[in-house]
Amino acid sequence: xxPVLEGLCxxxxxxxxxxDLADLALLxxxxxxxxxxxxxAYKMRVEQYGE
Numbered sequence: 060x061x062p063v064l065e066g067l068c069x070x071x072x073x074x075x076x077x078x079d080l081a082d083l084a085l086l087x088x089x090x091x092x093x094x095x096x097x098x099x100a101y102k103m104r105v106e107q108y109g110e
Contacts, residue, residue: 061086061090062083062086062087062090065090067086067090068082068086
């Protein structure tokens with residue numbers, strides 16, 4: 060459901076089969092990568108400049 064909540068696809072697309080499991084997995088991978096990158100950027104910012 061994260062791709063739907065993030066606005067990357069519509070819930071109806073999941074229900075009607077427009078988006079399949081492979082698409083959903085790819086979207087989840089992208090969201091995971093973005094979250095990892097944001098966490099790493101935050102960590103680097105804190106290490107460099109402090110909180």
